[in-house]
Amino acid sequence: MEYCECLSPPIPTPQMAAPRVAVVGAGLIGLSTALRIAEVNPNCCSITLLSEQFSPNTTSDVAAGMLIPHTYPGTPIHVQKQWFKETFTYLFAISNSAEASEAGIHLVSGWQIFKNPSEAEVPFWSDIVLGFRPMSAAELQKFPQHSHGQAFTTLKCDCPPYLLWLEKRLKANGVQIHTRKVADLWELHSEYDIVVNCTGIGARQLVGDQQLFPIRGQVLKVHAPWVKNFIRDGDGLTYIYPGIDSVTLGGTREKESWRLSPDPGTTKDIFDRCCSLEPSLQRAQDIRVKVGLRPSRSCVRLQREVLSQGGAKLLVVHNYGHGAGGFSVHRGTAEEAAHLVQECIAALQGSSSRAKL
Ligand SMILES: Cc1cc2nc3c(=O)[nH]c(=O)nc-3n(C[C@H](O)[C@H](O)[C@H](O)COP(=O)(O)OP(=O)(O)OC[C@H]3O[C@@H](n4cnc5c(N)ncnc54)[C@H](O)[C@@H]3O)c2cc1C
């Protein structure tokens, strides 16, 4: 992985046409990365978003959207913490604005509970969420099977509304949006100078990344407006996450499974596990089942690459592989990808002015 210093926004020379940037992918990562590039480089490049699928047909639409980080074993913790902090700060400001309901961003308080005290260690993100503390004995009475727990307030994105809000912001920033499946990044070289690859699990085929694999997740979205607090079993398998219009009940983690159809036995199992933590869910209505493939990797691929064929070059920035934690870190990784795009723009300007000498 490469980490880069922020460069000042380059000013195009009169001789150089504005660089043409294509962002591939319209899940959470493509939308948020395109937005950050547009914010960092106003009027300095043209940006087009290309994607085979849009909301509501992406993995990002299936997610619970909770800001509780997952650990990437191949990325230093201080980097993951910075990504989470930037994401939390960004969404906290939205939650505290008039945009909050349209963007689907809200604060939610609750508990992460453990059966084994050795699992209940203080996580690296404890000082970023709000009011993190051990649960009291009185709170733990609600969970007779669990001996320890952590109480805190975090943020939740209601996923389809947030994706639509990002798309609206892109259009307001002049980003062009087209439906297109890209079979090979090189096919874009005559139309674009820089390509940003945000294709999630699609990158396995698009760039042949064998380190990327799916972790299948099945969740239920139910109507249970009386459930106000989140509950997450610390083993990460069972969770109850109240959103604005529905409550997400999870979940499953099936490595290397590409199956997108819901499994009825798993639906019953998830429902029973959640009811054992929150018995009032037995009266939940309007149960919908969703499946998504988490784009998993030991670390997010945030990297520059130069593709070349017969003397022609295409600058590429990769930003994919967010696994189970994309919502928790997306603004931080978008920031880093936007810096890599700035470096590419600076490199193009350097080579353009050298060619003029
Ligand atoms: C059940 C479940 C629950 C989750 N809950 C949470 C949570 O609570 N908190 C959290 O932080 N994270 C959560 N996640 C993880 C989160 O959903 C992912 O990390 C995130 O959605 C990944 O976003 P993405 O944009 O990379 O991928 P995607 O949403 O899959 O988007 C990829 C985009 O690329 C496009 N594409 C792919 N290939 C091509 C191609 N060749 N040409 C053109 N376009 C292409 C696709 O059409 C799509 O638009 C959850 C995931 C699941 C499955």
Ligand SMILES: O=C([O-])CC(=O)C(=O)O
């Ligand atoms: O683990 C969680 O709390 C939710 C999540 O991110 C997932 O299911 O991928």
